Amino acid sequence: MTFRYKHSILIGLAILTLSACVTQKYERPQVKNDNLYRDQNTTDTATIADLPWKSLFTDTTLQSLIQQGINENLDLKQAIERIKIAEATLQQSRAALFPSLQGDLSVTDTKQSQAALNFPAGVNINLETQTYKAQLSTSWEADIWGKLSSAKRGAYATLLQSDAAKRAVQTQLIANIANTYYSLLALDKQLAITQQTIKIRQTDVETMKALKEGAIVNGAAVVQSEANLYAAQVTLPDLKRSIKETENALSILLARGPGSINRTSLDQQVPFNNLQTGVSAQLLQNRPDVIAAELGFRAAFENTNVAKTYFYPALTLTASGGLSSLQLKDFFSNSVFYNLVGGLTQPIFAKGQNKARLKTAQAQQQQAFYTFQQTLLTGGQEVSNALYAYQTAEEKEITRTKQVASLTKAVDFTKELLRYSSSTNYTDVLTSEQSLLSAQLSSINDRLQKLQSIVNLYRALGGGWK
Template sequence: MTHRYNKQVFALLVSAAFFSACSVTKTYETPKMQTDGLYRGQNVTDSATMASQPWQTLFTDEKLKVLIQKGLDQNVNLKNAIQNILQAQASLQQAKLAYLPTLSADANATRSKQSSAGLNFPPGIDINTLTTTYKLSLSTSWEADIWGKLSSTKRAALAKYLETDAAKKAVQTQLIADIANNYYSLLALDQQLVITKETLKSRITNVATMKDLKEGAVVNGAAVVQSEASRYATEVTIPDLKRSIRETENAMSILLAQSPGTIDRSTMDAQTVPSTLATGVPAQLLQNRPDVQQAEMAFRGAFENTNLARTYFYPSLTVTASAGFSNLTLKDFFDHSIFYNLVGGLTQPIFNQGLNKARLKTAQSLQLQAMNNFQQSLLVAGQEVSNALYAYETAVEKQDSRAKQIAALVKAVDYTQDLLRYSSATNYTDVLTSEQSLLAAQLSGVSDHLQKLQAVVNLYRALGGGWK
């Protein structure tokens, strides 16, 4: 009767636990995020976005494509991100297997000797105080997931896996952008070096011209010295340009996971940009930006860890069992030597020095931090899209004015040089000013073109392009 009563009580406890489990843990739902107005000055309704475009079609320079593919194959940070995914996969698999019971085997032989005095038998009785016990057994243990502890652990592991997968995608999109931006920087430096070298040739010619004009008493010695100073001022910028080229090549080599060396490349004039830049609607950042996805999965993991922390306040149900053979002799090892036991129990925490409360408070705080980081990642994404769009717009806006400025300065240089040769209405200072302004405008024109190219790259990355 008592045995039957105990079984009924135990069954009632387990049933109550199962029905109460739903109130312990909560179901995760993606937070509703405010995305209106994330793109400053943009009121977009078209869902088409360049983020959906593969990088192989966005970039038209074949040499750049080769470098990007090489980076994707060899980059160290990307390889480490892949290893993080594998580690998270292993943790997820382990969390899934936690639902299954453990199983272990044990085989041992124990030799023991008891003291005669310790046995306290009457005198005259011969007792064998030396015994050998042989034992072969299997044991198993299983914890019922009545409060959602195991399922919360599994869901947290899944969130971690998805977080590492998103992190890998974020590394990939950043890598593609870094390679493209460094590539365009190299092309810009190449073109600036060509312009500077051509200008240097012109400066050297000017020095010879000034010397001839001095011989003809058209200019004085000051003009000759000024022309020489202008020549050297141009010449001294060339080593810095070469240094910048080498440093950029070295930076590119790191991205490609190779020793520093020359980077094969084309020219600035060969580069093209898309005819239209489709941004899509801001809400698409939640699906397209890997770092935003990563932040959400971090929040999801923190949410499940909070669920897990709640389960520690409730009893755990564990069932253990063991069975096997035990005998004093090997000869009759399997004869009448079977043993087994089965134990089921509920363990309820009563006092553990505030550990459970501290665990829950910590988990809740980490969850709030993760939520804040999620919101911040979306705001940063909107900022980066807005910045890239405006950088592109200003680069385009400058193009027409810059071209007109350069054309006017070319004429100014020609006019002042002619006036210096054939008229006394000007002096070399006017020539020098117009030449210096022309060089600065030409170099700025290259920078404008670079800004336009890099704005496209940065917009592509900011929208979440490069991993699909």
């Protein structure tokens, strides 16, 4: 008995050793994950990616819109359904490790042909029989080479990948809602400035007409002032159209029909200024698409393990048993039957299917590795781009403020000179007014760039899902 016990242990250890030679344990691949942020050599691990999105966006109206998007967005709902599919696949993979069990209850009526049996004359045999049968059958494949375990781990990695993909959809959704909201506020501001400019230019037209009557300017100045007015008025339809289209785009993100969007103003926005990035290696645990890419590689790794096991024999155990009788009255007496089968199936010639399966799995694993590496590098690029966009916007804001102040004075001075000096003509006023409007609209774009660069940096670092 002791010898048999030891013998069983040795067989088990041998099988485990062989299994370890066939399938391998997953380890994270070596990828470049340091110094991915250009000109950022910090060792501080504090990052805005750890902030809840409500801490980054303090506008309560925007907070409400983001929450609506998280609750209702259709892309996010699709991602949740993909998680459910992955969960079902995982349950199926887990169930494959256990024996299957089926029940069968049947009644069979059989009648033989007397002519076909060729019995001698005078022999009278009942040619019709009924068979009553109730049985249970089971089948189990021993996971000697780790095929079923690898399939289960691959399914689990796919589930985690689906969950990470859902978080990536959420971070992108939050960024899209915030960026579209800020674009809408910027358009509102541009519309307000343009409308204010139109009022000023309407006054200019009246002023030029009065100066012409006083022989201070000629008719050309009046016509130029009118043309200047029309140049501002003609931009209104496009601005209003852009506002409507942006509202519609934001409505789609919120999974509702196109319509007006409740909002505040651009002047009320307070940009978050403590833009900590942490170190680039943190993208591996913060950025959902990077996490999903690694899990995709892990699933492909386990698929390769599964493909390797097809070259080795499969051990399958089947059993069936129950009750069978030709007479219903004898069904529970002397009618027990059973059947036990254990078999090894060794692939010998499979038309190259096993080799092709392994080669395909290995190529897909390598593709998944490149995708993982590319996603990580892209993450570093997006962080760097967002930081440069923020820094550029800050620099432009300072200079643009000075430009607008100078141009405002230039407009006032030229208008005054036009009243009292014949050396000044309306072309000078026209040029200064057009430059002022252009600078004012550009200052709004600078502000928008700053706000959106913060949003993009937050998303690039992996913020918005925690």
